[in-house]
Amino acid sequence: NAGVTQTPKFRVLKTGQSMTLLCAQDMNHEYMYWYRQDPGMGLRLIHYSVGEGTTAKGEVPDGYNVSRLKKQNFLLGLESAAPSQTSVYFCASSSSPSYTFGSGTRLTVV
Amino acid sequence: EDQVTQSPEALRLQEGESSSLNCSYTVSGLRGLFWYRQDPGKGPEFLFTLYSAGEEKEKERLKATLTKKESFLHITAPKPEDSATYLCAVRGGGATNKLIFGTGTLLAVQP
Numbered sequence: 061n062a063g064v065t066q067t068p069k070f071r072v073l074k075t076g077q078s079m080t081l082l083c084a085q086d087m088n089h090e091y092m093y094w095y096r097q098d099p100g101m102g103l104r105l106i107h108y109s110v111g112e113g114t115t116a117k118g119e120v121p122d123g124y125n126v127s128r129l130k131k132q133n134f135l136l137g138l139e140s141a142a143p144s145q146t147s148v149y150f151c152a153s154s155s156s157p158s159y160t161f162g163s164g165t166r167l168t169v170v
Numbered sequence: 171e172d173q174v175t176q177s178p179e180a181l182r183l184q185e186g187e188s189s190s191l192n193c194s195y196t197v198s199g200l201r202g203l204f205w206y207r208q209d210p211g212k213g214p215e216f217l218f219t220l221y222s223a224g225e226e227k228e229k230e231r232l233k234a235t236l237t238k239k240e241s242f243l244h245i246t247a248p249k250p251e252d253s254a255t256y257l258c259a260v261r262g263g264g265a266t267n268k269l270i271f272g273t274g275t276l277l278a279v280q281p
Binding site for chain 1: 206211212214215259268272274
């Protein structure tokens with residue numbers, strides 16, 4: 061029982077490159093979330109999903125896209141990476157009242 | 171707009187020196203106040219959920235309390251292994267179930 065698994069754990073991108081972060085959960089949770097964490101800013105919600113096939117914008121969605129084709133997976137895409145997207149990205153899933161976080165992806169855009 | 175403010179930003183304690191962390195919040199229709207612990211390089215780890223004013227929960231040296239405007243995380247006789255960042259979050263009304271986080275308190279306990 062792995063909980064929430066994020067891949068990759070680390071990545072370095074050049075400005076303008078694209079990539080996809082994968083989040084997988086094995087708890088059959090309906091809700092999934094992508095947050096970014098920056099020093100002094102706390103965790104900020106990028107996008108979220110309330111069920112398979114649904115997505116919605118969070119607090120800081122610009123420059124990101126998401127997809128939830130399968131209930132257990134939530135993908136976060138960066139189409140054209142920018143240095144401002146250097147951050148640590150956390151995925152979470154929930155089935156009220158429990159929230160479980162992954163271990164994070166550290167992304168550096170140079 | 172839902173908002174969470176944590177204080178202090180950082181706290182340094184000597185082993186055994188008890189103290190409290192504060193989380194003040196404004197939210198429409200509180201459906202839970204959450205405390206998490208986060209170690210360097212790791213994801214947040216769940217500690218407590220509180221739902222109504224007056225509620226208290228304890229786990230080892232930690233005790234969380236809730237009023238209508240704020241929550242406190244009391245740390246009694248802390249040990250160096252309690253060193254971490256402590257995050258507070260609220261879940262408000264609506265069907266999204268999303269959490270709004272504060273910026274955290276970085277706790278360092280020195281032996």
